Amino acid sequence: MTIRRITAVLGCLLWMGSMPVNAIAQSAAAWQAQQAAAEDKADKLLLMAKQQKGLLAQYRALMQGLADDDSPAFRMIFGQYLAWYASYIGDYPVAMRAFTIRQTLQPGDNASPLAQGGYVAQPALDAIPELAKNYQVVLLNEAHNIGMTRSLTVPLLSRLYAQGFRYFAAETLMESDTGLQARGYPTHDSGFYTEEPIYGEMVRTALKLGFKVIAYEATSNLSNPDAREAEQARHLYERVFAKDPHARLVINAGFDHIVKSGSYLGGRSMAEHLARLTDASMLSIDQTAMYPHPNSNGDHPYYTAAMQQEKPTEPIVFVDSKGKPWSLRPAYDVTVFFPPEKLERKRPTWLSLWGLREAHLVSGDGCRDHYPCLIEARYSNEGPDAIAADRLLLDQTPMAVSISGLAAYGSTQAVPSGDLYLRPGSYELSFTAEGDKVEHRETIQVP
Structure with missing residues (x-):
């Protein structure tokens, strides 16, 4: 592609x-x-x-x-x-500042859950699996450059697997990587967004849990958006439901690929095309509307009010007394609200993946005074071709660019340091300077 x-x-x-x-x-x-x-x-x-x-x-x-x-x-x-x-490269604050979409109230949006009454905030990690019990397909979307919007999907996978879901499909996975399932981890050749550590962790987690991971991206040279959506849906049908009509499938996609109704770029969304090919019931979960922006002016007005009232420290959804979830737009079933972003040592704490990982302080000594320096942590039981579990960029003088707020992690320390967010286990660390030269390697144990 x-x-x-x-x-x-x-x-x-x-x-x-x-x-x-x-x-x-x-x-x-x-x-x-x-x-x-x-x-x-x-x-x-x-x-x-x-x-x-x-x-x-x-x-x-x-x-x-x-x-x-x-x-x-x-x-x-x-x-x-x-x-x-x-x-x-793990520079998530810059990723958000470089490209962001202001969220505004749109015609046809539902009234705020705070204004309607009867809706109660629940932890999304608990509420979504409970909602998913009655569905054959769970659709989760993301804003591709906003890692926070896929951070919830990683811990959700184990809970959805416990509910009986056995297939996981992710946008832009390459079907040419025929060894992904057996290998058990993504590489540079596995896809496009899989290069990002959280996306890679999402695919890796699905594989470790026992999901059959499906590549469904369109492979034809398509210039028509509707044709791409139709081909994606056809691939999902052929690779899952044509072989297993009762399959329970989790799909990760970007933005409005998962809307269940309404026009999408002059045609139909992937989810709508898939619904025409199968009778499977679908739960569509929007994670791209209610997250904190670099400037609060970009936040949706409902988001601002919800954060002030609920003060959440984890992603939440709103559910009424009858168990019906709230969504901002009728084309979705559920809208996730992410909590305000908190930075510690200049890295967002949501990198913990809501309890799966912890911060591990790493010194830049291994950079050997060569900056900027990229530190990568790979699972010791995976190959050197594996996508890193986390990456940390260190620099003594921030890389600057003439756009407000964009700069890599700089430091006034003689030897900068920072946090890698890792699960318990053994990791191989590499310290790489420009030119792809590895200055140092070491093995660490995260208790």
Whole structure:
């Protein structure tokens, strides 16, 4: 799959909701032309960056590309690319600042659960498995560059497995990685978003639990969004339900691929196409509307009120006395509210995956005074090709770019340090400087 194929559909959805104020006065045609030119330039820069050796060098090349062009259309599109790579190297605050979508009240949205009365906040980790008992398919979405929006899915998998779900499908997994199931962990060749450690942990967790992991991404050279959605649904049907009509399936996808009704990019969503191929009941869970933005002005007004009233420390959903969940939009069944983000030593604490992992302090001594330095932790029982369980970027002078708030983890310490978030177990740490040179390796035990 090419980068253009991935971004063409997602980008259409995001650009429309993110048009800069100074672009509104332009004609729609002029703005679309600027977007098209910006996408061409962004794709070329991304391909050039990918020629660099190692994630760190690729990320720095992307940072420079963003600094060299401050036009709104380019910043919007290329910011999305930079955000992906920022999440890949564990720089989640930058990933959020580089590309974010302001959440506003839309026509047709349901009234707030606080205003309706009768709804009670419940921990999402408890409520969602209980809701899922009556469904054959659970659909979970995410904002691809916002790792928080997939953090809940990882611990949910064990609870859904306990409910009898045995298939797990994830967007942009590559069917060409035929060894994924037997190997038990994702590699660089497993997919696109799997490069990000939390996404990799999601796939790894599904494999360890015993799920049959399904690649369902469209493989045809499709330029029509509806055709992509239809092919994704067809792959799911052929690889799951045609062989096992009573299969119980968990699907991870981006944004509105999982809406159950309404027009999606001029056609139907993957979920709608799948519903036409099977009679399976579907629970659709939106995780992309109610999360904290870098600036509170980007938060949905319902989110702000809910945080002030409930003060949650874990993801929550609202359920009424009859067991019916609340959703912001009718096309979904449930909306998840994530708590405000908390940073410790400049890393978000949601990296604990809501109790599965703990912070492990790591010194930059292994960087051998070569900065910026990327520290990666891989499970000792996995190969060196495995996607890291977590990555930490250390620098003595932050990599800066001319966009507000974007800078890597800098430090005034002579030897910087930071936290890796890890489950109990044995890990192989690597300390890599630019040029993909490993300066140091060591084994650690996390109790």
